[in-house]
Amino acid sequence: MEAVLTVAPDPEDRWKPRPVIVTRAQDMAGCRGMRMGYAPLVALMEEVAARGLKKVALIGIPCQVYAVRALEEEFRLDKLYVIGTPCSDNTTTENFHTFLALLDEAPETISYLEFRADFRVELRFDDGRKKLIPFLSLPISKLPRDFFPLTCRTCVDYTNALSDLTVGYMAGEGDQWLIVRNERGEELVALLGDELVASPPGSSGKRAPHVAAFITNVERAAGGLPLRSMPNWVRPLVSFLQPRIGPKGLEFARTRLEMKAAETVIHLRREQPGKIKNMVPAHVWRLLEAYGLRPAEGEQKEPG
Ligand SMILES: Cc1cc2nc3c(=O)[nH]c(=O)nc-3n(C[C@H](O)[C@H](O)[C@H](O)COP(=O)(O)OP(=O)(O)OC[C@H]3O[C@@H](n4cnc5c(N)ncnc54)[C@H](O)[C@@H]3O)c2cc1C
Secondary structure, three states: OOEEEEEEEEOOEEEEEEEEEEOOHHHHHHHOOOOOOOOOOHHHHHHHHHOOOOEEEEEEOHHHHHHHHHHHHHHOOOEEEEEEOOOOOOOOHHHHHHHHHHHOOOHHHEEEEEEOOOOEEEEEEOOOOEEEEEHHHOOHHHOOOOOOOHHHHOOOOOOOOOOOEEEEOOOOOOOOEEEEOOHHHHHHHHHHHHHOOOOOOOEEOOOHHHHHHHHHHHHHHHOOOOOOOOOOOOHHHHHHHHHHHOOEEHHHHHHHHHHHHHHHHHHHHHHOHHHHHHHOOHHHHHHHHHHOOOOOOOOOOOOO
């Protein structure tokens, strides 16, 4: 590639994503890490054109990739490679700082945060320490209701379907999960040669009870009722059991996809019912059939 468009930490605030055009391989490592925040990445295409760059890769979350695909022809590039990450939710960097402050007494020393497929969040600190927090111990109830915007709560492209290659953790069990979607994705993977050690993803556990319980909770919360939370004394036990007997590998990825699909319908019904027929595609309804969530009258486009 001549350039990679991605986001780097802002020099003033390492959690703020700053769109960058990377032209030296050694500068890619500085872009690593998940940072919550909105980054106008696609706007950099104007600079790409001004600099005459023609063979470009872009690493982005689904909403950025949608925009880039919609405008792709206008960019007149010779080659565009799109590497996408899955993304369940994003928020403002300001909100993310509030979240970090609830996780540790010295949030300014947190250098890395990642949600993991073993039902835990991993934190790393400047002094090299690591901390794992079970999802059930996260201070979710202390976050404001609008912590995640409606656009994220109702996004139906969790797995970044328009990318050439999706890289995420969801169906991995500690390692990354790759979805090679087309020939360009294959080209990218081939570039890694022997550096990539790949094996088919595993799958175990049963998602249905987890998704059903999640749906009940989201419906209660969306209806303004308190979350049906488990007693504090049960939490450590469930946190211990979840990574051991909960869904793993592909089954974990399916669990999250179905949860996200349900969230979309529940939040749209509550906040923007008129948009359902245009925003919820047929495959999302199919994912929800097993949980009794079916389109009501007017919630699907008329055929033809
Ligand atoms: C807001 C957000 C939510 C995510 N949710 C999920 C999820 O639910 N499930 C899942 O499997 N994966 C999710 N991911 C992807 C995950 O965090 C990892 O990026 C992915 O597993 C790839 O790992 P890696 O070690 O190769 O990434 P790294 O080497 O750390 O690379 C991460 C890439 O993401 C870019 N990036 C970081 N923050 C942003 C941002 N705000 N906007 C755009 N690009 C950004 C970085 O610049 C870098 O290029 C999410 C990422 C983001 C940014």
